[in-house]
Amino acid sequence: MSVLATNITKHFGSFRALDNVSLEVGAGKLVALLGPSGSGKTTLLRIIAGLEHADAGAVALHGEDVTRTPAGKRRVGFVFQHYALFRHMTVNENVAFGLTVRRRAERPSKSEIADRVHSLLKLVQLEEFGGRFPSQLSGGQRQRIALARALAVEPKVLLLDEPFGALDARVRKDLRRWLRRFHDEIGLTTVFVTHDQEEALEIADEVVVMNNARVEQVGTPQVVYDRPATPFVYQFLGNVNRLNLPWHGYVPETALAAPDGEYAVFVRPHDLEIVRSRSGLGGEPGTVVSVHAAGASANLTCERASDGEHIEVELSRAEFDLLQVRPGDAITLRIRHSRALREEYVI
Amino acid sequence: MSAAPSRTLAQRSTAAPRATHDPLWARIALTLVALLFVAFFLVLPLAAVFTEGLRRGLGAYLAAFAEADALAALRLTLIAAAISVPANLVFGIAAAWAIAKFDFPGKSVLLTLIDLPFAVSPVISGLIYVLLFGLQGWFGPYLAAGEHPWLGAWLNARDIQIIFAVPGIVLATIFVTFPFVARELIPLMQAQGTDEEYAAITLGASGWQTFRRVTLPNIKWGLFYGVILCNARAMGEFGAVSVVSGHIRGETNTLPLHVEILYNEYNFVAAFAVASLLALLALATLVLKSLVEWRYSRALAAAQTEA
Amino acid sequence: MPPVSDTPDTDPRVDLEIRDKPVPRGSGRSVLPGFGLSLGYTIFYLGLIVLIPLSAAFLKTFGMTWAEFTAAVFSERVLAAYRVSFGASLVAAALNATFGLLLAWVLVRYPFPGRRVVDALVDLPFALPTAVAGIALTALYAKNGWIGSWLEPLWVKTIGALPGLSWLGAKIAYDRPGVVLALTFIGLPFVVRTLQPVLEELEPELEEASATLGASRWQTITRVLLPELAPALLTGFALSFARALGEYGSVVFISGNMPNRTEIVPLLIITKLEQYDYRGATALAVVMLVGSFAVLLGINLLQKWSRRHHRI
Numbered sequence: 001m002s003v004l005a006t007n008i009t010k011h012f013g014s015f016r017a018l019d020n021v022s023l024e025v026g027a028g029k030l031v032a033l034l035g036p037s038g039s040g041k042t043t044l045l046r047i048i049a050g051l052e053h054a055d056a057g058a059v060a061l062h063g064e065d066v067t068r069t070p071a072g073k074r075r076v077g078f079v080f081q082h083y084a085l086f087r088h089m090t091v092n093e094n095v096a097f098g099l100t101v102r103r104r105a106e107r108p109s110k111s112e113i114a115d116r117v118h119s120l121l122k123l124v125q126l127e128e129f130g131g132r133f134p135s136q137l138s139g140g141q142r143q144r145i146a147l148a149r150a151l152a153v154e155p156k157v158l159l160l161d162e163p164f165g166a167l168d169a170r171v172r173k174d175l176r177r178w179l180r181r182f183h184d185e186i187g188l189t190t191v192f193v194t195h196d197q198e199e200a201l202e203i204a205d206e207v208v209v210m211n212n213a214r215v216e217q218v219g220t221p222q223v224v225y226d227r228p229a230t231p232f233v234y235q236f237l238g239n240v241n242r243l244n245l246p247w248h249g250y251v252p253e254t255a256l257a258a259p260d261g262e263y264a265v266f267v268r269p270h271d272l273e274i275v276r277s278r279s280g281l282g283g284e285p286g287t288v289v290s291v292h293a294a295g296a297s298a299n300l301t302c303e304r305a306s307d308g309e310h311i312e313v314e315l316s317r318a319e320f321d322l323l324q325v326r327p328g329d330a331i332t333l334r335i336r337h338s339r340a341l342r343e344e345y346v347i
Numbered sequence: 348m349s350a351a352p353s354r355t356l357a358q359r360s361t362a363a364p365r366a367t368h369d370p371l372w373a374r375i376a377l378t379l380v381a382l383l384f385v386a387f388f389l390v391l392p393l394a395a396v397f398t399e400g401l402r403r404g405l406g407a408y409l410a411a412f413a414e415a416d417a418l419a420a421l422r423l424t425l426i427a428a429a430i431s432v433p434a435n436l437v438f439g440i441a442a443a444w445a446i447a448k449f450d451f452p453g454k455s456v457l458l459t460l461i462d463l464p465f466a467v468s469p470v471i472s473g474l475i476y477v478l479l480f481g482l483q484g485w486f487g488p489y490l491a492a493g494e495h496p497w498l499g500a501w502l503n504a505r506d507i508q509i510i511f512a513v514p515g516i517v518l519a520t521i522f523v524t525f526p527f528v529a530r531e532l533i534p535l536m537q538a539q540g541t542d543e544e545y546a547a548i549t550l551g552a553s554g555w556q557t558f559r560r561v562t563l564p565n566i567k568w569g570l571f572y573g574v575i576l577c578n579a580r581a582m583g584e585f586g587a588v589s590v591v592s593g594h595i596r597g598e599t600n601t602l603p604l605h606v607e608i609l610y611n612e613y614n615f616v617a618a619f620a621v622a623s624l625l626a627l628l629a630l631a632t633l634v635l636k637s638l639v640e641w642r643y644s645r646a647l648a649a650a651q652t653e654a
Numbered sequence: 655m656p657p658v659s660d661t662p663d664t665d666p667r668v669d670l671e672i673r674d675k676p677v678p679r680g681s682g683r684s685v686l687p688g689f690g691l692s693l694g695y696t697i698f699y700l701g702l703i704v705l706i707p708l709s710a711a712f713l714k715t716f717g718m719t720w721a722e723f724t725a726a727v728f729s730e731r732v733l734a735a736y737r738v739s740f741g742a743s744l745v746a747a748a749l750n751a752t753f754g755l756l757l758a759w760v761l762v763r764y765p766f767p768g769r770r771v772v773d774a775l776v777d778l779p780f781a782l783p784t785a786v787a788g789i790a791l792t793a794l795y796a797k798n799g800w801i802g803s804w805l806e807p808l809w810v811k812t813i814g815a816l817p818g819l820s821w822l823g824a825k826i827a828y829d830r831p832g833v834v835l836a837l838t839f840i841g842l843p844f845v846v847r848t849l850q851p852v853l854e855e856l857e858p859e860l861e862e863a864s865a866t867l868g869a870s871r872w873q874t875i876t877r878v879l880l881p882e883l884a885p886a887l888l889t890g891f892a893l894s895f896a897r898a899l900g901e902y903g904s905v906v907f908i909s910g911n912m913p914n915r916t917e918i919v920p921l922l923i924i925t926k927l928e929q930y931d932y933r934g935a936t937a938l939a940v941v942m943l944v945g946s947f948a949v950l951l952g953i954n955l956l957q958k959w960s961r962r963h964h965r966i
Contacts, residue, residue, distance in 0.1 A: 051862050071865045078866040084859035088881040098867030101877070146863075153867055369871060374764050381760040382772070384753055387801075388839065389778050392790035395800065399793055438699045445692040459950075460700050463708075466946045468900025469784075470920040471939045474927070475707035478714055478936060522703055544686055554687030583783025585903035586920065590927065603785040603903070610789050610907065619793075622786040629781040636781070637774045 001063070002027040002189035003048060003157055008057035010043055017043040018054070019213040025157075025191055025206075027062075030183045032200035033193045035210035036236070041193045042161055044210075048191070049078045049159050062156055077150030081162040083142045085134040091145055092117055092130040098153035120148040123182075140171045151188075160192035164199065172196075176203050197237045201225060209233050231341050234266045241267045241311050247335065248284045248306075265340050269314035273334040274300065274323060283334035286311070288325050293317070300325070302333060396626045400619035411609075411620035419598065420605035420621075423513065427588075427601060428581040431521040435577055436570070439528025443566075444558070447536035448544065461530065464523050473519045473590025480509035511593030516601065519587040524580045528573035535569040536562070568643035575639065579632040583625060711943070714936045726937040734914040735922045742830065742918065743898035746837035750894045751887055754845025761846070762853040776847070779840045784903025791836050792908040796827040828910035833918065836904045841894030848890035852883060885960030889953060896949045900942065 003025035010018040018040045025031045033041040046052040048059055050071030058067045066074050086094050093100075095117045099108055108116070121127040124144040134142055143163060150158065163179070164172040180203040183190055194200050200207050201221040209216045209224055209232075217229040228234040231242070243265045277285060285305040292299045298320035300313045311333060315323070325331060369377075401408050411417060442461060446454060464472060509515045543565070547557040563570075585603040592599040600608065602625055609618035715723060726732070760766075761773055779787065795802040806826050814824050823830035856879065864874040902920040909916040911925075919942055926935040 084863040101869040
């Protein structure tokens with residue numbers, strides 16, 4: 001177990017940031033801490049790094065308890081959202097910083113440092129930028145320098161705080177794929193914090209979904225998306241409809257239905273089917289309200305005849321082109337796949 | 348992408364994380380040294396003024412103010428402030444309006460000129476008026492008795508003297524204090540932008556209406572702040588006024604000059620007594636300044652977030 | 655590794671603070687009224703109050719021959735005054751830089767009860783009339799004053815006893831140390847007020863990054879924080895120096911006005927005026943003006959340079 005946080009609780013004044021949270025990260029894995037602002041994910045990351053101290057709980061890195069160890073001695077590499085590069089130093093000096101502040105006995109020689117810096121810059125594909133200043137680099141370049149700087153001290157764990165949050169959408173996509181390939185190459189245990197579910201689902205080995213100072217679910221991207229454990233996870237990762245029962249011709253899965261009947265049914269827009277009313281197949285009658293078909297898929301809003309509830313449906317372009325419906329058409333809605341969950345949260 | 352802080356306000360307001368903490372002993376030591384320095388260097392002089400003024404008791408202290416020359420000095424100080432502050436207020440508003448709401452070449456030259464009195468020694472500030480209006484100066488011959496073309500005759504007939512008289516003092520005071528209001532208003536109005544004024548114009552308001560009802564309420568704290576600073580300097584100016592005044596007791600002495608005269612006559616108690624009045628003025632200025640900074644920074648922050 | 659497609663941002667410095675909001679060129683003049691009136695009045699006022707009087711000084715010196723001018727501004731006594739003014743202002747600005755940094759650091763980083771009061775007090779030298787400051791400092795540091803009564807004997811015994819350092823001054827008040835003290839007093843707010851906003855805006859992430867990379871607290875302060883503060887510190891030093899050069903009111907009481915010893919240039923100008931040597935006084939004033947403008951220009955350039963180099 002590379003990172004083990006147990007029963008972490010943290011308050012800032014009266015605000016509770018983490019409530020008895022535990023986290024396990026296997027060696028060599030790329031794990032995402034995913035959640036909305038205020039969920040506690042950044043606080044957890046900073047506690048692992050030693051930049052905050054938990055009110056209760058323990059942190060262990062590679063089996064060693066580091067709860068009392070100061071940040072500089074934990075051998076973690078931390079990359080900040082806004083890079084925190086030292087702007088009066090060149091790129092070379094920034095990357096070398098962690099090595100030059102070591103005590104004489106542990107400090108490598110000048111040439112060793114220079115070699116290490118150069119090979120790191122090569123690793124992040126910025127070897128010609130050594131003499132530049134951070135102000136002369138683009139956002140994506142700065143982020144990679146920040147990464148190189150963190151790696152220079154050979155950390156055992158790499159921690160990234162919303163690493164792509166300050167970048168443009170396109171650069172963000174490219175850079176996160178780059179990070180995944182980078183991780184595969186160096187194999188270092190990495191934990192990164194993000195509020196972007198697309199990012200987490202795309203590159204992480206494991207996703208830890210957090211909300212309101214607690215962990216909602218831990219699992220592979222597939223699992224958290226297809227089998228969400230709570231309504232929050234359902235709604236956070238992709239769109240979802242919350243259905244009022246009864247639904248004509250449908251019996252909810254009993255897998256998670258609570259015995260006392262306090263549950264809600266959730267269906268993803270792409271798990272719904274639309275057929276023409278006259279097709280003779282069973283299902284819930286309704287009307288098409290609006291259609292947005294510009295893009296890879298078509299998004300339709302339909303109104304249930306029974307109670308006027310609005311349902312979002314997503315069809316592939318192929319399906320939509322076959323269907324040929326317009327706003328006002330009478331249709332029938334059918335559920336392909338749904339999930340019943342204990343309802344604790346109201347939207 | 349805004350550079351938003353990565354932690355919420357609630358998280359920032361409590362104790363800083365360990366990485367940015369200095370060890371406790373260092374914090375205490377540095378704080379104590381800083382406080383000692385402030386006490387020694389800033390508070391003691393202030394205390395000394397009051398202590399020396401009260402050295403012979405309250406009676407002697409108050410007697411210093413009852414004296415005719417002191418009252419005349421007080422009157423002159425008030426007159427100088429009462430003329431220069433409004434004049435500079437109008438100037439400040441005009442300059443800020445021109446600079447903040449319009450684009451024209453030579454703006455930076457204008458800004459440098461406005462900052463000029465801060466770069467010029469007070470003695471020189473007074474000297475230039477003596478050069479202009481003194482007997483040896485440009486206009487001097489026109490103002491003195493004797494040969495007088497029409498301007499001099501006009502002035503002389505009304506027994507108007509500039510240098511070594513009240514008008515010179517007022518002029519010198521205006522010179523050293525005119526940047527204060529402008530320097531407060533210009534960045535403030537620049538930060539607030541022109542959108543609201545444009546909106547008012549499109550809704551049919553005239554220039555004066557726009558200024559009075561849209562701009563003025565937005566800048567009122569900056570105005571007040573500038574006036575406080577301007578007034579403090581106007582009442583306390585010493586060097587420039589000293590040069591132009593002629594030091595005529597009872598006529599051309601402001602309070603600071605009166606303090607100097609008393610001190611040079613070894614009348615220390617009276618000198619410090621009058622000085623203490625000025626010190627009280629300074630303290631009142633500081634208090635008002637802090638109050639406005641507190642209210643004003645909130646208003647300024649609000650203006651900037653809306654901008 | 656596959657190359658990353660990473661187009662540079664058009665402007666890396668995207669998160670600047672609010673700058674002068676640009677007014678559409680040309681359109682502003684015709685839409686918002688009052689341009690002519692406000693600009694006209696501004697120029698008129700400036701001309702009347704500033705330009706005409708200032709040019710009087712310059713033009714008067716043009717009335718002197720070059721020989722007269724050099725005699726006036728390079729005489730023995732004047733040269734000594736330059737030395738005293740320059741030297742004392744430099745020392746005062748250096749003292750302000752040191753204590754100002756300490757004060758700003760403590761005020762921003764170590765909250766303590768009464769901090770607001772101390773913060774307001776920093777502006778006292780701004781608000782207090784210079785004459786009041788002058789007599790107060792003299793009263794304090796004179797031989798029978800609160801501080802002078804123990805400091806002066808101490809000074810005489812230590813610095814005064816060392817033969818090579820007699821140029822530093824034999825006593826506090828009425829000698830060079832007194833001048834330096836007065837100039838330090840009036841220049842203190844400049845350093846503190848210039849440093850405070852920079853300290854407040856320092857990102858904690860910089861210190862945290864340094865800490866995670868293994869630097870000790872001292873290393874973080876000296877290698878990461880102080881370089882960040884250097885431009886502001888330099889600016890504060892320069893402002894304090896410029897102010898000290900021209901100071902009159904707070905120095906005239908404590909200096910004793912001894913030529914070649916404690917006579918600063920503004921004092922010399924007044925002396926010449928009292929002797930009706932208008933030409934000499936004006937010539938000296940012109941030299942001071944040119945010097946002040948040079949310092950002002952230097953400060954502006956300093957601020958421009960620091961803004962360009964240190965903005966991310």
